[in-house]
Amino acid sequence: MEGIGMNQDQLKWMESSAEHDAAPGHEQTSRPENNASSRTTKRLLAVLGLLATMMFFRHPAALMGAAGCFLFGMLLAGLPLLQILRRLLLIIPFALGAIVFVPFQHAQGGTELFRLFGCVATEEGMRHSIVLLLKVVNANLLITYLLLSTPLFQLIKSLRAIGIPAVLLEIIGLMLRYLALLKEEAQGMVKAQRSRGLRLEGWMWSRSTYRRFGELLGVLFIRAYARSTRIYQSITARGGFGAGIAGARRQQTIGQEGPSMAIEVRGVTYQYGQIQALRGLSFSIRQGAKVVLMGPNGAGKSTLISLLNGLEQPALGEVRVFGERMGRENALHLRQRIGVVYQDPDDQIFSTTVEEDVAFGPRNLGLDELAVQERVTEALRAVGMSELRGRSPFELSYGQKRRVAIAGVLAMRPEVVILDEPMAFLDPKSRDDLQTLLERMHASGLTLIVATHDVDFAAEWATDVLVLKDGKLLASGTAELLFDDRLLEQADLHLPRLVRPFRLLQNAADTHPRTVREAAQAIWQLIMRGPDDARMRSSKRMDGETRKREG
Incomplete structure (x- = not known):
C-alpha cells in the first residue's frame, strides 16, 4: 500500500539503484x-x-x-x-x-x-x-x-526513538536551521555594506553608522518575514500542517483507464487585492509531458504554481488534477500527487540534516518509521545524495541543496513534479547534472512542469510550452513556439542561441536545432550542399534589419 499513487515505472526507477541492497x-x-x-x-x-x-x-x-x-x-x-x-x-x-x-x-x-x-x-x-x-x-x-x-x-x-514528540523535534530543528540562515543573511548584508564604505571598527560608531545598522536590522526583519511566508508554503506543500493525511488514492497512470490529462486549468482568474495576477487562463497538461512555463518576471508563473498545488484557490474558474476538481476540502489529498520544488532550496530545506529533511514529507503522510526510511533511502539514491544523508544543509553547495529539495519531493512519491527556476544560480556542471536528473525522472513516468526564463534549456528539453505575460496565456503548444520571433518578442524572451546563427544563413532560416548535436548535423548538411548554398549572406539580411530599426 505504500506505493499507491505511483506507477510501476516510477517505482522501478527509484528502486532500481537499490538492487544492490540484496547483495x-x-x-x-x-x-x-x-x-x-x-x-x-x-x-x-x-x-x-x-x-x-x-x-x-x-x-x-x-x-x-x-x-x-x-x-x-x-x-x-x-x-x-x-x-x-x-x-x-x-x-x-x-x-x-x-x-x-x-x-x-x-x-x-x-x-x-x-x-x-x-x-x-x-x-x-x-x-x-x-x-x-x-x-x-x-x-x-x-x-x-x-x-x-x-x-x-x-x-x-x-x-524520536525514545518517544520525544515529532512536532517538538521539528520545531527545534526549524529554529536552529533558520537562526543560522538569518545569521548568514545578516553577515552577507553587512559584508555588502562594508564594501560600500560602512565602518564597524572599534567600540564607538558614528551616528550615521548606528542609523545604517538600524536600517539593516529592519531590512533583515522584512526579509525574515518574507522568507517565513515561503517556508510556510514549502511546509504546507509537503503536508507539514496536515500530519497523518495519508489515505487511499486512485492510481491513474499512462495507458490505464481514466483521464489522460494530469492537469486541466479552465478559465482561472486570481487576484491579490485589486491586482489581477492571472486572467482567464485555460490549458491542459497531459500525463507524461515535459512542460515549461515561460514568461518574464511578473508574468504569473509563481502564482500559477501555487494554484496547481492547491496552496491558493482561484477567484474564478477551476483547476482539475487527474480529473478531480481542486478545492480547499481536498487540497491535502491532491497535494500528495503534485510535488513542488521551489526556487530557493533554503526555503524548502528546513531540517537540521539531509536525512531528516527528506523524511519530513513521508512522516506527514502518516507512514511508519520503516516505510519512511525506505522512501528516504530511495529518494536520496535517486538524486545521488546517499553519501550525504547525515550532513547538515549548511555544509552543502547550492547544487547539492537543490538535489536535496528534489529528493524531499520524490520521497512523497508524487505523479507530477513542478520545479520553479531549477537552473537558477547553478554552475555549468550542476546544470548538466540536474538536466540529466530531470530526464531520468521523466523516463520513470513522472509529469514534469518547469517554470523558467532559460529559453535554451526549454528548447532542448521541453515537449510542451506555455507562454505567459501579465497574467495572460499568450500561447500554448509544442516547443516549436520557442522559434516564433513575434511571440518571443511579445513575451520579452529571445531566440535560443543555437538557432540565431542559422537566421543569418541563406536557405537555413527555417532550421531549428534544439540540441548541440542537431546544430552540428545541420551545419554538416549545409557544408555538404556546397559553397554556393551554404555561403553567408548576412550583409543583406543585416542591412534589411538595420533599415527596419531605423524606419
Whole structure:
C-alpha cells in the first residue's frame, strides 16, 4: 500500500539503484548504521539518567566530584578542552542568578552571613546557591558531551526513538536551521555594506553608522518575514500542517483507464487585492509531458504554481488534477500527487540534516518509521545524495541543496513534479547534472512542469510550452513556439542561441536545432550542399534589419 499513487515505472526507477541492497555486502554496511543508532540511543539514555540522578544530589562535595569525573571522562574520550570551556560559558547567566538572588531566599530561621540593601544572606541560602550552580555545571557538561560526541542526525533519531514528540523535534530543528540562515543573511548584508564604505571598527560608531545598522536590522526583519511566508508554503506543500493525511488514492497512470490529462486549468482568474495576477487562463497538461512555463518576471508563473498545488484557490474558474476538481476540502489529498520544488532550496530545506529533511514529507503522510526510511533511502539514491544523508544543509553547495529539495519531493512519491527556476544560480556542471536528473525522472513516468526564463534549456528539453505575460496565456503548444520571433518578442524572451546563427544563413532560416548535436548535423548538411548554398549572406539580411530599426 505504500506505493499507491505511483506507477510501476516510477517505482522501478527509484528502486532500481537499490538492487544492490540484496547483495551480501549491503547487509554488512547496514549493520554498522544500526549499531551506531543503538549506541547513540544508549548514550542518550545514559545522559538522561545521569541528569535525573544529579537532581537528587544535595551535597556540594558530591556534585563537585561528579563534575570532575565528567570532565575527566570527556577529556579521556578525546573531546577538545577548548570547546568544553566555550560551552561552560553558557552557564554564566545562571551563575549570576544563583549567586545574586538565591542566598537571600532563606532569611527566615537561617544563619545570617551578611546584609545587602536590607536583605539578609544566609548560610543555608549560600549553600543552596552553590548546589544549584554545581547542578547547572554538571548538566552543561553532560549535554556538551552528548552534542560533541554524537552526530546531530543520530541524536535526532534517538530522541524520536525514545518517544520525544515529532512536532517538538521539528520545531527545534526549524529554529536552529533558520537562526543560522538569518545569521548568514545578516553577515552577507553587512559584508555588502562594508564594501560600500560602512565602518564597524572599534567600540564607538558614528551616528550615521548606528542609523545604517538600524536600517539593516529592519531590512533583515522584512526579509525574515518574507522568507517565513515561503517556508510556510514549502511546509504546507509537503503536508507539514496536515500530519497523518495519508489515505487511499486512485492510481491513474499512462495507458490505464481514466483521464489522460494530469492537469486541466479552465478559465482561472486570481487576484491579490485589486491586482489581477492571472486572467482567464485555460490549458491542459497531459500525463507524461515535459512542460515549461515561460514568461518574464511578473508574468504569473509563481502564482500559477501555487494554484496547481492547491496552496491558493482561484477567484474564478477551476483547476482539475487527474480529473478531480481542486478545492480547499481536498487540497491535502491532491497535494500528495503534485510535488513542488521551489526556487530557493533554503526555503524548502528546513531540517537540521539531509536525512531528516527528506523524511519530513513521508512522516506527514502518516507512514511508519520503516516505510519512511525506505522512501528516504530511495529518494536520496535517486538524486545521488546517499553519501550525504547525515550532513547538515549548511555544509552543502547550492547544487547539492537543490538535489536535496528534489529528493524531499520524490520521497512523497508524487505523479507530477513542478520545479520553479531549477537552473537558477547553478554552475555549468550542476546544470548538466540536474538536466540529466530531470530526464531520468521523466523516463520513470513522472509529469514534469518547469517554470523558467532559460529559453535554451526549454528548447532542448521541453515537449510542451506555455507562454505567459501579465497574467495572460499568450500561447500554448509544442516547443516549436520557442522559434516564433513575434511571440518571443511579445513575451520579452529571445531566440535560443543555437538557432540565431542559422537566421543569418541563406536557405537555413527555417532550421531549428534544439540540441548541440542537431546544430552540428545541420551545419554538416549545409557544408555538404556546397559553397554556393551554404555561403553567408548576412550583409543583406543585416542591412534589411538595420533599415527596419531605423524606419
